[in-house]
Amino acid sequence: ARFTFLTVALCNMGVFLLCFILLIIHGEYTLFFYGSMNLHREVYITLFYAEGIYEFRLSWTAVDKHLVLGVNYAQQNGIEYKTTTYGEDRVLMGADISGHYEGFTAQFEYNAWKEKYTNPATKEKKPEGWYVQAGYFISGLNAEPVARYEVYDQDSNSSDKKETTTTIGANWYAKGHSFKVGLNWASTKYDKSASGWLANDDTKDTYQVQAQLYF
Numbered sequence: 329a330r331f332t333f334l335t336v337a338l339c340n341m342g343v344f345l346l347c348f349i350l351l352i353i354h355g356e357y358t359l360f361f362y363g364s365m366n367l368h369r370e371v372y373i374t375l376f377y378a379e380g381i382y383e384f385r386l387s388w389t390a391v392d393k394h395l396v397l398g399v400n401y402a403q404q405n406g407i408e409y410k411t412t413t414y415g416e417d418r419v420l421m422g423a424d425i426s427g428h429y430e431g432f433t434a435q436f437e438y439n440a441w442k443e444k445y446t447n448p449a450t451k452e453k454k455p456e457g458w459y460v461q462a463g464y465f466i467s468g469l470n471a472e473p474v475a476r477y478e479v480y481d482q483d484s485n486s487s488d489k490k491e492t493t494t495t496i497g498a499n500w501y502a503k504g505h506s507f508k509v510g511l512n513w514a515s516t517k518y519d520k521s522a523s524g525w526l527a528n529d530d531t532k533d534t535y536q537v538q539a540q541l542y543f
Contacts, residue, residue, distance in 0.1 A: 343458070398425075404417070424437035437458065460477055460523075471498055475495065477494055498510070510536070511535075
């Protein structure tokens with residue numbers, strides 16, 4: 329892949345830095361752009377391109393707070409499968425925002441797909457979904473209650489194909505954030521035509537226990 333790496337940085341000394349790196353491997357290319365300004369706070373701008381994938385991200389950080397905004401777009405044409413002579417094209421678009429202020433954290437993300445098939449018997453599909461989640465870290469207890477609500481429409485071109493999930497849980501941390509134990513309850517409700525719907529029950533409850541160790 330031909331690889332292009334472009335970096336722009338601004339620091340609190342007023343120094344402007346520019347770095348351009350080009351790597352060529354198998355004739356494909358990627359562009360990455362990064363900028364930073366540090367005046368007791370930092371602003372980062374990131375642009376990314378690789379094989380039909382585009383991403384823009386803007387982040388701001390300061391003491392005990394940060395905010396990140398992002399948008400992305402990806403396109404893949406001429407996807408082929410061994411089991412059929414037909415192919416498909418896919419497009420993905422999305423946006424997200426996340427941040428924290430002292431012990432409070434929150435995040436929102438939206439994604440939409442478009443799947444177009446060369447087989448005339450297969451109609452175009454447009455899945456889409458979004459979620460919002462939040463948590464609050466209680467320093468004296470090293471605990472973080474969290475909640476999340478998400479909606480996934482398996483095909484927005486069709487009716488009754490949504491699934492919605494509500495998650496409530498808590499995380500407990502030890503040794504800073506090096507060790508974490510999480511407990512979640514997730515309840516998913518399915519529309520009548522959605523994959524996962526059962527004739528005798530349209531809701532599925534899941535209980536999760538997980539642990540993470542960083543070293």
